[in-house]
Amino acid sequence: MIANQDGLKILARHLGDDIVIALYDNAADLMALRPHPLNYFSVGAMGLAASHGLGLALGRPDKRVIVIDGDGSLLMSLGSLVTVAEAAPKNFVHLLWENGVYQANGGHPIPGRARVDFCGLARAAGYHQVHSIATADALEREIGDVLAEEGPVFAALKIDAGPSVKRDFSATRAQGLRDQFRTALQTT
Amino acid sequence: MQTVDHTAKRHKTREEQPGSASQRKAAGVLHGAAVIEAIRASGLSYVLSVPDLFTSSGLLVPLAQSNDPPLLRLSREDEGIGIASALSYCDKRALLLIQYTGFHDSVNALRAVTLDYKLPLVMMIGLLGHDPEKAPRDSPRRGVRLVTPILDALEIPYHAIHDDSHVGLIKPAIEGAYATATAVALLIARKPVFP
Numbered sequence: 001m002i003a004n005q006d007g008l009k010i011l012a013r014h015l016g017d018d019i020v021i022a023l024y025d026n027a028a029d030l031m032a033l034r035p036h037p038l039n040y041f042s043v044g045a046m047g048l049a050a051s052h053g054l055g056l057a058l059g060r061p062d063k064r065v066i067v068i069d070g071d072g073s074l075l076m077s078l079g080s081l082v083t084v085a086e087a088a089p090k091n092f093v094h095l096l097w098e099n100g101v102y103q104a105n106g107g108h109p110i111p112g113r114a115r116v117d118f119c120g121l122a123r124a125a126g127y128h129q130v131h132s133i134a135t136a137d138a139l140e141r142e143i144g145d146v147l148a149e150e151g152p153v154f155a156a157l158k159i160d161a162g163p164s165v166k167r168d169f170s171a172t173r174a175q176g177l178r179d180q181f182r183t184a185l186q187t188t
Numbered sequence: 189m190q191t192v193d194h195t196a197k198r199h200k201t202r203e204e205q206p207g208s209a210s211q212r213k214a215a216g217v218l219h220g221a222a223v224i225e226a227i228r229a230s231g232l233s234y235v236l237s238v239p240d241l242f243t244s245s246g247l248l249v250p251l252a253q254s255n256d257p258p259l260l261r262l263s264r265e266d267e268g269i270g271i272a273s274a275l276s277y278c279d280k281r282a283l284l285l286i287q288y289t290g291f292h293d294s295v296n297a298l299r300a301v302t303l304d305y306k307l308p309l310v311m312m313i314g315l316l317g318h319d320p321e322k323a324p325r326d327s328p329r330r331g332v333r334l335v336t337p338i339l340d341a342l343e344i345p346y347h348a349i350h351d352d353s354h355v356g357l358i359k360p361a362i363e364g365a366y367a368t369a370t371a372v373a374l375l376i377a378r379k380p381v382f383p
Contacts, residue, residue, distance in 0.1 A: 044297065044304060045270075045297040048269070051266075051267040051270025051271050052270040053274070055274025055275045056277065058260075059277065059278025077266075077267065080267055082263050083262055083263045182277050185277055
C-alpha cells in the first residue's frame with residue numbers, strides 16, 4: 001500500500017504544466033505540495049471529477065489533464081468511465097486514489113471495498129491503458145511512463161487510507177482559484 | 189421577443205406567454221431543422237446528450253447524423269453539467285440535450301456546480317408526454333409539471349418552445365447564458381418533427 005502523502009509527493013514531482021483535478025483531502029494537500037494555477041479543485045458535486053476532466057481534455061487538447069479521483073466518488077458515476085472511453089481524449093489520465101473509504105465523510109468503507117476491480121471496470125469500459133500500482137516504489141518507478149502514455153489512461157493507486165480527519169476544504173473552492181485557473185488557461 | 193433577465197432574484201420566463209391556445213394550435217408544429225439551425229448559429233462546440241424519446245427523431249437523430257456540432261453521448265445527464273462547466277473555462281459552449289427526467293436527476297449538480305460556481309449552462313429539456321397546448325406547469329404529467337417550479341426555485345430562467353414561432357428565442361438565450369455566466373433552460377414543449 002502507498003501512504004497517502006507519499007503518493008501525492010511522488011506524483012507532484014512528475015507533474016509539469018498539467019491541468020490537475022483533485023478532490024477533498026487530496027485537493028487540500030496538493031494545494032500545499034504543488035501550488036499551481038492549473039490546479040482545478042472546484043468539481044462541486046461528488047462523482048463529477050471525471051466529467052470535469054473530460055470537458056477540460058476536450059476543451060484543451062494541447063494540455064495533459066490528470067484527474068485524481070476517489071473510489072467513492074467514482075462509484076457515484078461509474079458510467080463516466082464509459083463516457084470518457086467513448087470520447088477517448090488522448091490527453092486524459094485518470095488516477096484512482098483507491099483507499100477503500102469515504103475519506104472526507106467519516107472514513108466509512110465504500111461498498112465492495114477490496115473486492116471491486118476498478119481496473120477491470122476501466123478496461124471493460126474501453127480505456128486504452130490500465131494500470132494497478134500498489135507500492136510507493138512502483139509508483140516512483142512507473143508514474144512517469146503512465147503519465148506519458150496516450151490516453152485515455154487509467155491507473156488505480158492502492159492507498160493506505162490512514163485516519164479520517166475532519167478538515168475545512170473551503171480554501172480549495174475559493175472563487176479566486178477559479179479565476180486564476182481561467183486566466184491561466186487563457187495565457188498558456 | 190421575451191427578454192431574459194439573468195439577475196438571480198427576478199427572472200422572466202417565456203412559459204406564461206407562449207401565445208394564445210388558438211395561436212399555438214394554428215402554428216402547431218416545431219421543426220427540428222429550425223431548432224438545429226438556431227443551435228448551429230449559437231457558436232456551440234458540443235451537444236451533450238442522453239437520448240430523450242420526445243426529441244429523438246426531430247433533434248438528436250439529425251444532430252448525430254451531421255455531427256455538427258459534435259455530439260458527445262453521456263451515460264448520465266449530470267455528467268453533462270461537469271463537462272459543460274469545464275468546457276466553459278476553455279471558452280467553449282455546449283448544449284445539454286436531455287429529457288425532463290434527467291433534469292430532475294441533475295438538480296444537485298446544477299446547484300453545486302452551475303449555481304454555486306456561477307458558470308454558464310444551457311439545457312434543452314424535452315417534456316415527454318406534455319400537452320403542447322398547455323403551459324408546462326399545467327401539464328397532465330407530474331414530472332413535467334414539476335419542471336418549471338423547480339427551475340423557479342433554482343432561479344434559473346427558462347423559455348418554453350411550443351412551436352416554430354419560439355425558435356427565435358434559442359440563440360439569444362444561449363448567448364445570454366454565456367455572456368452572463370448563468371444557466372438557462374429551453375423547454376421543448378412539442379415533439380419536434382424533422383426537417
